[in-house]
Amino acid sequence: MEPVIDPGMDTAELYRSFAMIEAPGLSPTYEAWALGIAGDPEIIALIDQLPAPKRQVNLVFAAARAAGAGASGYPEFRRWLVATWDRVRDIALSHATQTNEAGRCAVLLPLLAALPQPLAIIEVGASAGLCLYPDRYSYRYGDTVLHPDDGPSTVLLSPRIAGPVPVPDRMPRIAWRAGLDLNPLDVSSEADVAWLEALVWPEHDDRRERLRAAIEIVRKDPPRIVRTDALSGLRALVAEAPKDTTVVVYHSAALAYFTAKDRSAFAELVRDLPVHWISNEGELVVPGVREKLPVPLPDPALFVLAQDGEPVAFAGGHGQSLYWIG
Ligand SMILES: C[S@@+](CC[C@H](N)C(=O)[O-])C[C@H]1O[C@@H](n2cnc3c(N)ncnc32)[C@H](O)[C@@H]1O
Structure with a gap:
């Protein structure tokens, strides 16, 4: 795809x-x-x-x-x-472009941490699942540093921030996690890992290092990623989430791969489910989001972060920056 x-x-x-x-x-x-x-x-x-x-x-x-x-x-x-x-x-x-960028967790974290805990998280278009482990990475937002419960992670995400970013003071508690993807990649397959590395742009040595470190973390506790199209598989996966959790469906750099018709069908589907919905996609990708932007996108390469269809921030495509709209 x-x-x-x-x-x-x-x-x-x-x-x-x-x-x-x-x-x-x-x-x-x-x-x-x-x-x-x-x-x-x-x-x-x-x-x-x-x-x-x-x-x-x-x-x-x-x-x-x-x-x-x-x-x-x-x-x-x-x-x-x-x-x-x-x-x-x-x-x-x-092959397909299935770039998996753990750095995008730095963009998702403020929203995940602000929801009622514990969470059941479901990533749509999870690739190899590196964004299914936001609680296993360390973060630095300005002067605030956050670590996983068991201490500093080998992956430190340190986005440039601007605006009133609701910097979390604690990690989200993730009780259950699962992904879905048309073609899940496997962190234990050398061929899949080599392809993930080839997808990282040439000068991005820091991203390549982060990719390797995130893969090591995920290998210790491989994710469940269901091989399915989002439109046909999401409802069943949501139904599996444990009771007494806040269920969050999220996606980054994934809806761009859907046709316009499927993007609308997906937005309708997710709005109909008993979940919170976090999207981190290009400005024109998620139906209805662009129209709600209170200020124009400062740079066409930025993503728009939205919760339940409401834009809240602009984000660097690899999670390298986060500008809260306020
Ligand atoms: C560029 S990767 C993004 C991976 C991850 N979300 C991240 O931000 O690092 C997009 C993923 O979406 C998956 N995908 C595309 N269309 C899909 C669909 N209709 N249903 C499920 N997965 C899909 C692709 O297979 C690919 O793995």
Whole structure:
């Protein structure tokens, strides 16, 4: 499953838009590659051999890195890509963008900690389940530091914060956790772990380190992730949550993979369930959220964090920043 690609965008526009909106400040390598490709009809023709949903930049670049592409400039990458295209194509065809970013827990935590405890948490689009363990990581919000009950974690999440962030003074108590995903990844599979690493952008060594550390934590207590489509599987999973818990359904960077029709159906479904709903997605992804923003999104690369459909904060896509709207 791939993010829904704007049908009005051709491949060159897709890569140009990535170079101009998503990569700047985050990955000079990917910015240069995407910009180079956007103006290179021969490479566009190669990428256009893929079915439309597989042409997305993150997938093609991760496939290239899984096939061994180094973090070079565009001319060298182009030579390498032409010579290695068959391998890159096969990897893109057999894999999906399932980036699993434990850092996003830093965005979810203030909302989780403020709900009546204990919680039963259900993540939609859980990938390998690294965001199912918000209580196993350490956090630093400004001067406030929070650790799991058994002491400091090997994963420390330290987002830049602004605005009246309701910084938690204690960890949420999670009585039960489960995820669902169309294609769960397995933290004990070397192949799945290698793919998760390939999905991390080249310059993001800190994210790669965090990924490895989070995988070690999750390996000790692997999550239950049900293989199902969210629309068909969520209701049954919610029904399994233990009584006397606050049930929370949440998702980050997942609804972008649904069609517009399925996003609306999902929003309707989750509103009908006896749960709290936390979404952390792009501005245009969750139906109704954009219309309720009291101030415009300061940067199109930011996510909007919402609780029960009401926007509360803007968040860096990997959980690196959190700006509470107030
Ligand atoms: C980019 S990953 C995000 C993983 C995780 N939420 C995070 O923030 O790190 C998106 C995940 O959503 C899953 N997904 C996409 N469409 C889905 C659907 N209709 N039902 C269930 N899972 C879906 C994909 O398989 C993928 O693992």
